[in-house]
Amino acid sequence: MATTTQFLCSECGWSGPKWYGRCPECGQWGTVTEFHEPAIASNGRRRGASRASATSHDRPQPTPVTDVDLHQSHRIPTGFHEFDRVLGGGLVPGSVVLVAGEPGIGKSTLLLETAASVSRAQPNSTVLYVSGEESLAQVRMRASRVDAVTPNLLLSSTTDASDAVAAMSSIRPSLAIIDSVQTISSSDVDGVPGGSAQVRAVTSMLVETAKSLDCPLLLVGHVTKDGSVAGPRTLEHLVDVVCQFEGESQTALRLLRAVKNRFGPTDEVGCFDMVGDGIAEVSDPTGLFLSPSDVPTDGTCVTFTIDGHRSLPIEIQALVTASVLPTPRRATNGVDPNRIAMLTAVLYRHGRINLLDRDLYVSTIAGGSAKEPACDLAIVAALASTVRERALDRTTCAMGEISLTGQVRPVPRLTHRLSEAARLGFTTAVVPRHRSSSSDTRIPADMNVIEVSTLAEALSALGLD
CATH class of the missing domain: 3.30.230.10 (Ribosomal Protein S5; domain 2)
Structure with missing residues (x-):
């Protein structure tokens, strides 16, 4: 397949055919890198256009807002009232939530306990936890420590985006968790895992799968040394909710903030406490x-x-x-x-x-x-x-x-x-x-x-x- 060379800014997502030392969009220095993306042939465009016009009568027609059923967007409780508060009442089916934070802050522990809570609340469905950083035995050890061992919690250890998408499509879980999005790569895209091109392509695949399956998806994201989400800025635009998990290494207090939320407010904060057997929510942190x-x-x-x-x-x-x-x-x-x-x-x-x-x-x-x-x-x-x-x-x-x-x-x-x-x-x-x-x-x-x-x-x- 033919490819075309583009240059992408890892800060704002700007792309162009020429390299710049300083991004012409956001003005940051040293953020424009080269990547390759497949080029679509011109005859393919014509065939696609003719096929689209021929089947236009089969496309879904716009629906009046008064006819949309609100019950189709019922929220799924996470098992943590503080997490639900930040999300606006729970997880929306088909939504993609990015939880970012520093290493060792407790992101994986929070989401693993969330997976166990959802699996216990819905015993007739399954929850999929895909880890690209740990083996199955390591995830099982952590699940035993935080009391997250349930029979309908399925584990997978892979770094291939195709395997993660195939697992979601075959299992059709009620909740899927990817830990972390920077470790998952696609063989169809050039670049190293965690790079701008890989992160953008992998996130697009996962978002499309979650929307088609109407399955809520939780993504774990890394942060840079200045506290921003690692990867291109388009990553935050692709997902529906962006949460920051913050805390001081000297204390056990953890704060979860919603930086972006399409389904709720962005001025809520959830309080958690790191304990010996996992993480516990703090409903009244005043003391x-x-x-x-x-x-x-x-x-x-x-x-x-x-x-x-x-x-x-x-x-x-x-x-x-x-x-x-x-x-x-x-x-x-x-x-x-x-x-x-x-x-x-x-x-x-x-x-x-x-x-x-x-x-x-x-x-x-x-x-x-x-x-x-x-x-x-x-x-x-x-x-x-x-x-x-x-x-x-x-x-x-x-x-x-x-x-x-x-x-x-x-x-x-x-x-x-x-x-x-x-x-x-x-x-x-x-x-x-x-x-x-x-x-x-x-x-x-x-x-x-x-x-x-x-x-x-x-x-x-x-x-x-």
């Missing part, structure tokens, strides 16, 4: 980011962040010591270091607290992220608390963005944050005076909300002036 001690300690303050539709408490701890270095040290964990430098200058200018010549250590609990601007007031409160050696009450929280002029700016969805704080037993909240929207008018009845407009007022309300 993970708070220290268990009820004794007030200086240098700590609690704030509430918004992650998807959830409001999570984040405890911020700060330590200030005298510096013995010419340049004071700024060590952070879970906090933006550039934000700490700015808040230190604002605290000196508008709060009359000089920390410019001190070593600052700011951290969160259990790997929580306090990079949202609404955490500014809590960070400043923690720094002022350790300098004044005054502990804040454990039932007090602070939320607000601090500007360079010392103003405490409004934060979005303040009512949602206050409701979650009241549910966890917080009785006092220091918040901005001017709320961002008219909907933020409901204040929990059993909470004392102190509204401030400047940093000086906030420090006075917290007893740190």
